[in-house]
Amino acid sequence: MFETPMPLWEVFIRNRSGLPHRHCGSVHATDEVMALQAARDVYTRRGESVSIWVVPSTAIVASDPSDKDAMFEPTASKIYRHPTFYEIPEDVGHM
16 A cells, blocks of 8 residues: 655745745645644754745756756856956955
């Protein structure tokens, strides 16, 4: 007898207000409520988090690493995105 595997959920945690959510792992759960509870139990043991997102793994779309050149090469030709030619005054310090 084969059991149907539970769906996989990706877990994102925000540790403090103002910080971005960060991917911290995955959990298996039957629905979003169970996924939130499992994520809380597994990834927030010390109580340092303020927010949890769970997303079905099937909802995530990613680029293919073999398409790296087509996806990211055009940005290298736009020198205005890289402020390497600006003069920074001495009193500004480290930027």
